Amino acid sequence: MKYKAIIENMTLDEKASLMSGKDFWQTQDIKRLGINSLFLADGPHGIRKQAVAADHLGLNAGIPATCFPTAATVANSWNQELGEKVGDYLGDEAVSQQVSVLLGPGINIKRNPLCGRNFEYFSEDPYLTGKMAAAYIRGVQSHGISACVKHFAVNNQEERRMSIDAVVDERTLREIYLTAFEIAVKEGNTKALMTSYNRLNGEYTNENMHIMKRILREEWGYDGVVITDWGGGNDRVKGLLAGNELEMPTTDGEADQEIIEAIRRDEIKESVLDEAVDRVLDLVFSTQQASQRPTTPFDVERHHRLSQKVAEESIVLLKNEEAVLPLQFSQKVAVIGDFAKDARYQGAGSSIVNPTILDHTLYCFEESGITSIGFEQGFDRYGKKDPQKIKNACDLAKQADVILLYIGLDEVTEAEGLDRANMQIPENQIELLHALYEVNPNIVAILSCGSAIEMPWIDKVKGLVHGYLGGQAGARAILRVLSGDVNPSGKLAETYPIEYEDTPSYRYFPGNEASVEYRESLYIGYRYYDSANVPVLFPFGYGLSYTTFEYSNIQVTRAGVTFEITNTGEKAGMEVAQLYVTGPSNHIFRPSKELKGFTKVFINEGETKTVTIPFDDKAFRYFNIKTNQWECEEGTYQIKIGASSSDIRLEDSLFVEGTNAPTPYQPKLLPSYYNGAIKDVPLHEFEQLLGRNVPNQNWDRTKPLGYNDIIAQCQYAKGTFARLAYHAIVFSYWFLRKIGKRSTANLIMMSIYYLPFRGIAKMTGGIVNMPMVDGILMIVNGHFFKGLRHVWKERKKMLKKKKERLAKLS
Numbered sequence: 001m002k003y004k005a006i007i008e009n010m011t012l013d014e015k016a017s018l019m020s021g022k023d024f025w026q027t028q029d030i031k032r033l034g035i036n037s038l039f040l041a042d043g044p045h046g047i048r049k050q051a052v053a054a055d056h057l058g059l060n061a062g063i064p065a066t067c068f069p070t071a072a073t074v075a076n077s078w079n080q081e082l083g084e085k086v087g088d089y090l091g092d093e094a095v096s097q098q099v100s101v102l103l104g105p106g107i108n109i110k111r112n113p114l115c116g117r118n119f120e121y122f123s124e125d126p127y128l129t130g131k132m133a134a135a136y137i138r139g140v141q142s143h144g145i146s147a148c149v150k151h152f153a154v155n156n157q158e159e160r161r162m163s164i165d166a167v168v169d170e171r172t173l174r175e176i177y178l179t180a181f182e183i184a185v186k187e188g189n190t191k192a193l194m195t196s197y198n199r200l201n202g203e204y205t206n207e208n209m210h211i212m213k214r215i216l217r218e219e220w221g222y223d224g225v226v227i228t229d230w231g232g233g234n235d236r237v238k239g240l241l242a243g244n245e246l247e248m249p250t251t252d253g254e255a256d257q258e259i260i261e262a263i264r265r266d267e268i269k270e271s272v273l274d275e276a277v278d279r280v281l282d283l284v285f286s287t288q289q290a291s292q293r294p295t296t297p298f299d300v301e302r303h304h305r306l307s308q309k310v311a312e313e314s315i316v317l318l319k320n321e322e323a324v325l326p327l328q329f330s331q332k333v334a335v336i337g338d339f340a341k342d343a344r345y346q347g348a349g350s351s352i353v354n355p356t357i358l359d360h361t362l363y364c365f366e367e368s369g370i371t372s373i374g375f376e377q378g379f380d381r382y383g384k385k386d387p388q389k390i391k392n393a394c395d396l397a398k399q400a401d402v403i404l405l406y407i408g409l410d411e412v413t414e415a416e417g418l419d420r421a422n423m424q425i426p427e428n429q430i431e432l433l434h435a436l437y438e439v440n441p442n443i444v445a446i447l448s449c450g451s452a453i454e455m456p457w458i459d460k461v462k463g464l465v466h467g468y469l470g471g472q473a474g475a476r477a478i479l480r481v482l483s484g485d486v487n488p489s490g491k492l493a494e495t496y497p498i499e500y501e502d503t504p505s506y507r508y509f510p511g512n513e514a515s516v517e518y519r520e521s522l523y524i525g526y527r528y529y530d531s532a533n534v535p536v537l538f539p540f541g542y543g544l545s546y547t548t549f550e551y552s553n554i555q556v557t558r559a560g561v562t563f564e565i566t567n568t569g570e571k572a573g574m575e576v577a578q579l580y581v582t583g584p585s586n587h588i589f590r591p592s593k594e595l596k597g598f599t600k601v602f603i604n605e606g607e608t609k610t611v612t613i614p615f616d617d618k619a620f621r622y623f624n625i626k627t628n629q630w631e632c633e634e635g636t637y638q639i640k641i642g643a644s645s646s647d648i649r650l651e652d653s654l655f656v657e658g659t660n661a662p663t664p665y666q667p668k669l670l671p672s673y674y675n676g677a678i679k680d681v682p683l684h685e686f687e688q689l690l691g692r693n694v695p696n697q698n699w700d701r702t703k704p705l706g707y708n709d710i711i712a713q714c715q716y717a718k719g720t721f722a723r724l725a726y727h728a729i730v731f732s733y734w735f736l737r738k739i740g741k742r743s744t745a746n747l748i749m750m751s752i753y754y755l756p757f758r759g760i761a762k763m764t765g766g767i768v769n770m771p772m773v774d775g776i777l778m779i780v781n782g783h784f785f786k787g788l789r790h791v792w793k794e795r796k797k798m799l800k801k802k803k804e805r806l807a808k809l810s
């Protein structure tokens with residue numbers, strides 16, 4: 001232990017007090033030993049340091065900070081150096097606000113396009129995600145503070161995120177859902193990691209010995225701090241044993257007491273606590289020099305400019321018929337769409353940043369050199385169809401050479417805590433587009449949304465620029481692409497299916513009442529579309545440029561692949577070249593190809609550059625469930641270099657020696673997986689892959705409700721009061737939506753409806769404690785007066801204990 005001397009000097013109470021928050025954002029300090037608090041703040045694309053009112057839902061504004069493009073956006077840049085720069089600037093701002101741990105990056109894999117938090121995550125591909133995440137972490141931590149990679153792991157949906165059991169086979173877990181974390185830990189050297197709310201194969205991730213101990217600590221050698229997601233703690237002692245050092249936010253000493261009692265009862269050794277304390281102290285002492293410096297303002301303008309540059313490199317040009325873009329200087333342009341007035345630049349929830357500056361398209365027009373003949377709103381962002389607005393927009397459109405149509409998803413639709421209901425943009429925007437097309441078909445649509453959408457209307461636009469969620473300078477960045485000042489170089493980090501029904505997890509998302517089965521296994525995103533030959537709207541890795549690139553001269557050695565790229569157009573530009581590998585045989589099922597490397601190069605017009613992408617330890621490995629380790633299959637691999645996952649420009653092969661591991665599967669028993677036809681995997685076949693039966697899919701309606709049941713289950717409760725409360729919640733949700741208060745309605749769903757009973761205490765440390773939750777559960781289960789008395793009695797006890805504890809610690 002690094003801090004043995006200090007730890008030996010600490011009382012048991014003091015040690016346990018470091019195991020959970022002092023308040024919503026800070027850890028306990030111990031003045032007499034010179035141990036300061038850590039200040040933790042969201043993350044991930046800007047600092048959300050709440051100086052006054054604290055919450056994890058993004059309700060109360062943080063101190064102004066630069067709102068950088070969200071991870072879904074930056075991933076499109078495929079530029080690790082740029083990712084590191086973002087991390088660097090984030091780190092700078094964190095230090096200037098005395099933040100010691102920045103809660104990001106979020107690196108969950110985009111299993112399904114409807115996940116409400118996809119805008120916060122990088123990609124459907126673990127390799128790209130991991131590399132970008134490691135870059136961010138390096139940048140943040142170069143300032144002497146800590147990043148906190150999240151949410152470990154398999155948190156791929158918002159619906160029932162605090163109770164759902166994700167049922168995943170071991171190989172898929174390793175290859176798809178853990179690889180990015182592995183890269184973040186090993187290459188990013190993250191000092192902190194946040195566990196997710198959900199269960200994984202039956203255990204809360206925070207207590208899951210398999211991922212927390214065996215994989216994270218033993219295999220990856222992680223020696224940093226593990227933090228629960230806010231209110232995500234369950235059994236504190238189990239969590240500690242699995243290696244969770246810090247439960248957040250405060251539990252008002254309650255969870256610490258559980259640890260103390262478990263030690264006194266000899267259920268756990270004090271040395272387990274000592275080791276956890278040692279790691280927390282390491283985080284405190286190694287970050288305090290940076291985070292305890294007197295506050296210094298950061299350079300707001302410089303940070304804003306970087307934010308713009310990042311947005312510029314992340315914009316994806318999806319369509320450019322008849323070279324409608326870049327716009328010509330002499331063209332008269334009509335600007336239409338609510339998003340041109342109020343930019344859509346980030347998502348909702350705990351990641352909300354209070355921006356220092358905010359660019360809107362209409363303000364930046366003059367400097368863009370584009371000649372605007374006027375603006376019309378065209379639609380209400382949150383409203384229904386408005387014929388007058390459409391008419392006004394069409395009148396303006398008639399006078400223009402080109403229409404710039406700003407459309408997308410609104411802030412309420414892409415939010416933490418709730419998944420999207422479908423992949424469409426609002427109907428009133430589509431109606432506007434159709435009407436405009438009738439009067440002037442020269443339409444360039446500019447999309448603002450942080451996740452994939454369906455585009456049945458795509459034939460009605462000549463140009464399509466996807467700005468994603470470009471942060472506070474995103475609007476200006478888009479104008480620079482439209483005007484040609486910036487040559488677009490972003491490529492999609494996720495596939496755009498033609499329709500939602502095409503997605504591989506369509507039938508398995510968001511799962512059953514109690515569990516979600518990952519029956520599609522390895523086949524997510526392009527891994528599925530490619531293997532099953534399903535046509536898509538835009539493939540993974542796709543993006544256009546104002547110039548063209550040719551690939552030539554591939555040479556493959558055991559060390560890597562070298563080739564040339566020539567800029568054959570008339571404009572300098574950047575190209576993202578992607579390395580895909582196809583396995584050597586069909587003994588072990590695999591997606592038809594997988595991303596194993598990438599690079600981004602700037603090339604002047606007419607110039608040729610030689611590029612090398614090395615093979616790393618991920619290039620040829622697969623996880624063998626028989627040997628329970630990474631293996632390499634011997635044989636000849638296809639090495640493919642693509643401008644996207646479906647635009648392979650060069651191909652060669654390479655013989656790779658294997659590790660001679662036994663074949664882990666019997667192909668006859670897993671036909672869907674061997675064919676890549678995983679849209680409707682029968683239960684018995686999934687169980688074969690899993691190696692066990694699936695757990696209960698639905699809630700148990702026969703038992704009284706307990707800590708880990710959710711409030712939505714009150715509909716089946718014995719207590720009349722609980723059933724009434726349930727109907728009141730459902731009614732309020734319905735009513736609020738009816739009167740157009742969608743965001744308040746969403747809050748009800750995320751913070752009440754899906755909350756487990758234990759969450760009432762875990763989210764409100766100091767107001768309600770677990771014994772009071774016992775009383776609430778008595779009420780719910782039909783013992784109204786007994787429960788009420790219990791709540792009252794326990795509250796009095798809690799207040800008394802609190803006084804005693806504070807006296808002891810001070």
Ligand code: BGC
Pocket residue numbers: 042043055056057103150229230350
């Ligand atoms: C989110 C985390 C966030 C935390 C603190 C949680 O609800 O899942 O990503 O860091 O709140 O705001």
